[in-house]
Amino acid sequence: GENVEQHPSTLSVQEGDSAVIKCTYSDSASNYFPWYKQELGKGPQLIIDIRSNVGEKKDQRIAVTLNKTAKHFSLHITETQPEDSAVYFCAALDTGTASKLTFGTGTRLQVTL
């Protein structure tokens, strides 16, 4: 089955700096890659996703890149703000054969003033 690795496990950046979180996946059939933000005591919130027919997608300060050959994808947050502090999870899904998201282990992002 699919295995998703995520790093770093913790990331501390100063406000205004950029943050990058990286994930690798094992199943070359996976074709959908969402990123979720989880704030303390809340459920995961979908913030951006990318499909395998696209190499990059951007939404304001957030961007995701996908390298299908290397089987890795990354989340980029620019101009970080204190409210970006949360745990971020990447996930992968093979929409052709499965319904379950396989999640990475999470990255705790702390944005300091």
Add this chain to the structure above:
Amino acid sequence: EPEVTQTPSHQVTQMGQEVILRCVPISNHLYFYWYRQILGQKVEFLVSFYNNEISEKSEIFDDQFSVERPDGSNFTLKIRSTKLEDSAMYFCASSGPRGSGGNKHNEQFFGPGTRLTVL
């Protein structure tokens, strides 16, 4: 903005007792899921459900677990005889509005979770 809701937010139970966790998915979604997250760990898939049938389940989802859509709005997870290791956050999710076709499992929206504590 439509959202997934879950009740209760926190459930405490004794080992061996039955619990039912409730979810109201987004109203025009057709695919429903349960995931769990043990404290400090990653989110793990339990089961997916469509058209009153289980579509897929994980090894975690053994005979002690069952799901049901008792009416047009609720989606429930039942644990028949809880164990200490069932203590976790349980998240319901939904996806797949009509017409989503091959993207039906994309954009899974999660509820706020139920924290289950088994004593």
